[in-house]
Amino acid sequence: MTDFNEMKDAVVRGDSEACIALAKKALESGVDPLKAIREGFAPGMGVVGKGFEDGSLFLPDMMLAAEAMKAGIAVLEKAMPADKAAENRAGKVVVATVQGDVHDIGKNILRILLSTAGFEVVDLGRDVKVATIVAEAEDEKADIIGVSALMTTTMMYMKELIEELAEAGVRKDFKVMVGGAPVTEDWAREIGADGYAKDAFAAIQVAKNLVN
Amino acid sequence: MVTFWDVVERTSHGERMKESDFDAMLYQNVRALIEKYDIHFDGETAVPSDDGLADRAYQAGLELFLATGFYCTSTQRAVRFTREEVEEAVRHAKKSYVFGEGRDQHVMGPRTVEDPNPPTCIFSHLGVPVKQDLFPKVCLAQAQEQYADAFCCVSLHDTFRGIPIKSGHPVEVAACMWDITKRREAARLAGRPGLGLYAHVSVGESTASIIASVHPAFGALPRDVTQNGVIAELKVDYERMSKAAFLRECGFGNASLYGPLMGGYAGGPEGTMLVQIAHFFLGLLAFDVEYHICFPIDIHQTCSTTLPMLWLISVYCQAIARNSNMLNICTTMAAGGPSTDMLFYEMVNGAIAHTVSGAHSVQGGIARDKNPEHISTLELRLGAETCHAVAKTGMTRAKANSVVKEILARYADDIPNAPLGKTFSELYDLERVKPLDFYLDLYRKKKEEISKLGIDYSAI
Numbered sequence: 001m002t003d004f005n006e007m008k009d010a011v012v013r014g015d016s017e018a019c020i021a022l023a024k025k026a027l028e029s030g031v032d033p034l035k036a037i038r039e040g041f042a043p044g045m046g047v048v049g050k051g052f053e054d055g056s057l058f059l060p061d062m063m064l065a066a067e068a069m070k071a072g073i074a075v076l077e078k079a080m081p082a083d084k085a086a087e088n089r090a091g092k093v094v095v096a097t098v099q100g101d102v103h104d105i106g107k108n109i110l111r112i113l114l115s116t117a118g119f120e121v122v123d124l125g126r127d128v129k130v131a132t133i134v135a136e137a138e139d140e141k142a143d144i145i146g147v148s149a150l151m152t153t154t155m156m157y158m159k160e161l162i163e164e165l166a167e168a169g170v171r172k173d174f175k176v177m178v179g180g181a182p183v184t185e186d187w188a189r190e191i192g193a194d195g196y197a198k199d200a201f202a203a204i205q206v207a208k209n210l211v212n
Numbered sequence: 213m214v215t216f217w218d219v220v221e222r223t224s225h226g227e228r229m230k231e232s233d234f235d236a237m238l239y240q241n242v243r244a245l246i247e248k249y250d251i252h253f254d255g256e257t258a259v260p261s262d263d264g265l266a267d268r269a270y271q272a273g274l275e276l277f278l279a280t281g282f283y284c285t286s287t288q289r290a291v292r293f294t295r296e297e298v299e300e301a302v303r304h305a306k307k308s309y310v311f312g313e314g315r316d317q318h319v320m321g322p323r324t325v326e327d328p329n330p331p332t333c334i335f336s337h338l339g340v341p342v343k344q345d346l347f348p349k350v351c352l353a354q355a356q357e358q359y360a361d362a363f364c365c366v367s368l369h370d371t372f373r374g375i376p377i378k379s380g381h382p383v384e385v386a387a388c389m390w391d392i393t394k395r396r397e398a399a400r401l402a403g404r405p406g407l408g409l410y411a412h413v414s415v416g417e418s419t420a421s422i423i424a425s426v427h428p429a430f431g432a433l434p435r436d437v438t439q440n441g442v443i444a445e446l447k448v449d450y451e452r453m454s455k456a457a458f459l460r461e462c463g464f465g466n467a468s469l470y471g472p473l474m475g476g477y478a479g480g481p482e483g484t485m486l487v488q489i490a491h492f493f494l495g496l497l498a499f500d501v502e503y504h505i506c507f508p509i510d511i512h513q514t515c516s517t518t519l520p521m522l523w524l525i526s527v528y529c530q531a532i533a534r535n536s537n538m539l540n541i542c543t544t545m546a547a548g549g550p551s552t553d554m555l556f557y558e559m560v561n562g563a564i565a566h567t568v569s570g571a572h573s574v575q576g577g578i579a580r581d582k583n584p585e586h587i588s589t590l591e592l593r594l595g596a597e598t599c600h601a602v603a604k605t606g607m608t609r610a611k612a613n614s615v616v617k618e619i620l621a622r623y624a625d626d627i628p629n630a631p632l633g634k635t636f637s638e639l640y641d642l643e644r645v646k647p648l649d650f651y652l653d654l655y656r657k658k659k660e661e662i663s664k665l666g667i668d669y670s671a672i
Contacts, residue, residue: 055512055520058479060239063232100379100417102285102443102451105476105511152341152369153379153417160378181514182341182582199512 004040007072011044014064019072026076033076034084041069045116053201059109066112090118091143091211096133097126098147098161101154106180109200110146117204119144130161137174143211144195146203148180155182159191175210179203213304214297216460216500220453226281226289231447234283234290235477238445241279242483245272253481258522258616259565261609266325266530273489273531274298277446282494285443286450293497301496307537309465309503311362311408313433316399318361318408320503322537325530325570330603332572333596334410334541335360335589339581341369342636346585347391350636351398352645353589355407359596362408362437365395366587379417388416388425396431409436410467410505410541410574419454426464437465440499445477445487448498456499467503468495474521475511484508485524489531492538503539505574513627514580515547517558519620525562526569526609533570541572544595547626549579549633550588551651554623556658559595560667561616567602568612578633585635590647590655597659600672607667615665 007026010018019041026036048065051057077085093114097104104126115121122140124133137145145165149155158178165171177195178188188196195210197203229237246252249272251265260266274295281292308321311332320332335354342350351365370377372387392409399407409432416422416438426432440455442448459466470491472478478487488508495501506528510521525542532540544562548554559575566573575592602612639651647655663669 052475053512055475055480058239058483059473059476059511060236060479063236102449105444105473151379151417152339152367153377153384156376156378159376181580182339184582184584186584 004036004043007036007040008044008047010072011041011065011069012047014061014068016068016071019068020075023072023075027079033080036076037073041072042116045069049113049116049201059105062109062112066116069116089120090208092120092122092140093144093146093207094122094124094133094137094140094142095146096124096128098149098154098157099127099129100157101149101151102126103150104148106200107148110148110179110203113200113204114207117208119207130157130164133161134164134168134170138170142174144175144177144207146177146179146207148178149183150181152182155180155187158183158193162192177203177206177210213300214293214497216456219291219497222291223284223287223289223453226284226287226291228289231283231285231288238280238477238487239479239483241276242479242486245276245486246482248272251482251486253520253523257613258519258620259526259568259609259613260523261613263534266527266534269485269527270489270531270535273486274493276486277490277493280446280490282498283447284449285447298493298497301493302536302538305496305536305538306502307539309539310435311410312406312435314406316404316406316408320361320539320572322539323533323570323572325533326568326606326608327570328603328606330600331567332361332541333359333599334362334364334572334574335592335596336364336410336543336574336576337366337578337587338364338411339577340366340587341582341584342366342587343370344368344372346636348394348398349640349642349645350587351395352401353636353640355398355402355404356645357589357593359593359600360407362410364409364411365398369584384416384418385421385424388421389430392425392430392432396433406433408433411437411439419451419458422455423458426462432464434463435465437467439467439469439505440501441469442491442494445472446490446494448494453498460500466499466501467505468499468501469505469507470495471507471509473509473511474524481520481524485528488524488528492532492540503541505541505543507543507545507577509545513547514545515558515627516543516545517547517561518624518627522561522565522616522620526565529566529569529571539572541574542566543574543576545577545581547580547630548623549583549586549631550591550635551639551654552631552633553658554626554630555588555591555633556594556662557619557623559591560598560662561619563595563598564602564607564612564616567599568607568609573599579630583632585637586633587636588633588639590651594655594659594662597669597672598662598667601667601669604671605668611666615667618665619662
């Protein structure tokens with residue numbers, strides 16, 4: 001019998017092997033894979049996310065938990081028909097730290113939270129040229145482009161990104177979210193971004209609202 | 213002794229690893245050392261009076277650096293050193309730094325815990341965006357503050373020659389050259405032509421812009437300083453090492469900048485404190501710096517004035533002061549905005565913690581360092597006055613702890629939704645570049661209030 005609490009605890013511990021084993025056990029027991037994700041693994045990430053927010057857990061704990069959950073979900077998704085797997089996906093997001101900026105902790109936190117919230121995330125890394133972000137978003141057929149910056153001189157590339165999307169005639173194909181230390185809601189509005197969040201947690205709801 | 217060029221060579225030969233593995237290794241090492249050295253935040257103390265804790269923290273931070281090294285993202289290698297190499301670098305670390313020149317010159321030397329000599333006080337709003345038209349006035353407002361032993365000012369965020377200022381763009385170079393001329397002009401207009409700059413430009417991230425801006429044609433004084441920021445945590449790249457390669461030979465001021473994130477790769481207050489210490493060794497070896505500027509930040513609150521943050525700041529400062537002569541400048545990163553009670557409280561708390569713990573002090577980030585034109589000087593002035601009063605009256609760490617906690621109780625609950633306060637234009641007579649009367653009244657009122665908590669401003 002599948003114990004969803006065990007699955008939750010395995011995620012909280014960041015135990016990838018246990019998540020894989022429990023995922024296989026769930027399938028063998030005939031548990032609906034989507035149910036196993038939603039009632040087994042996802043609550044674990046919820047615990048870790050809450051712990052990160054209240055300061056009892058830290059970024060490495062979240063990264064381990066996310067990796068463990070990802071490993072377990074990979075097993076379950078193989079057993080799901082494509083339409084069921086898609087049901088589990090909230091959308092596709094391309095994330096990057098903008099050109100000239102090498103600071104990526106915020107972007108990394110966002111990547112983890114988005115993927116555990118059901119988004120498929122393509123992480124382009126840091127110091128990513130605007131043209132590359134546009135090209136990759138088009139190739140990936142992303143729903144959302146999420147960009148971050150830590151400095152006033154690099155946040156200007158967020159504006160350039162939106163201008164370049166418009167120039168390429170694809171502005172309407174993507175929702176653009178912006179964030180990072182120097183970024184404010186006013187700035188996001190000024191440059192025509194679709195979404196802004198003061199931190200990665202708030203960004204999840206913003207992302208969900210944008211795809212809906 | 214390990215030289216800068218030895219270190220550069222090691223970036224090509226160190227242990228190859230993925231960056232994510234380096235991050236994971238760092239966290240594991242931090243957790244192990246916290247237990248090994250029995251380093252724990254008790255949840256209550258802001259300014260510990262525990263020499264044993266400070267000394268253990270230093271040893272743990274050193275051992276962390278020995279075990280982890282630093283990571284070069286350009287070569288994807290971890291670079292490590294022997295204990296002998298690191299300790300030798302610490303022994304030979306610069307013991308003083310001279311800001312500015314002439315009558316405005318200021319000498320910054322090493323400090324001890326509970327040092328009766330006031331810290332060097334630096335006024336900075338680096339990170340707060342300001343447009344070109346207001347930039348010179350804000351620079352002047354800071355430069356004319358008499359307690360500023362050096363200054364820095366704000367971050368230029370605008371167009372230059374009609375082009376948005378962007379990192380890596382030719383306009384960045386031009387904006388940097390303009391930036392330094394305006395800061396130097398501000399110092400002159402303030403009647404302090406030799407006042408030192410602690411970060412000589414605000415818009416320069418690329419090496420090209422830094423090198424351009426230190427040319428004497430634009431007014432930079434020989435000992436004005438460039439800050440070379442590391443990548444969190446304990447990482448460098450060739451862009452940063454290139455700046456160091458230039459700075460160490462041109463004689464221009466060379467300092468490094470570390471802002472470990474509490475809650476991030478280093479974990480909680482204990483781990484972040486150890487990582488903060490470890491960065492000092494990185495700065496000496498990878499950048500060959502003369503002094504170190506620290507701004508640890510709470511990853512959630514984006515400030516450094518919460519209780520755990522004040523604790524970690526006090527402990528790391530004590531650790532460095534008790535165990536080395538390295539020059540340590542700590543920055544207050546406040547959540548509150550200009551002309552709010554909260555900002556006055558935060559600046560005072562940061563000043564107290566830095567001063568008794570043996571550091572120098574930047575009266576710095578305001579309103580989370582991101583809100584355009586949210587700049588002030590009177591809160592910074594009170595912070596600097598607090599530094600002087602605390603030192604000159606011989607405040608102990610125990611007394612500092614009780615004062616800091618009492619002040620903390622006046623703003624801690626407001627941190628998540630800190631008041632934004634007013635803009636520079638709302639607080640200053642822009643013609644005369646002087647604080648408006650209501651703002652001065654507020655400053656006097658807060659100073660009076662805080663003096664009743666045990667800070668004797670009459671001593672300065």
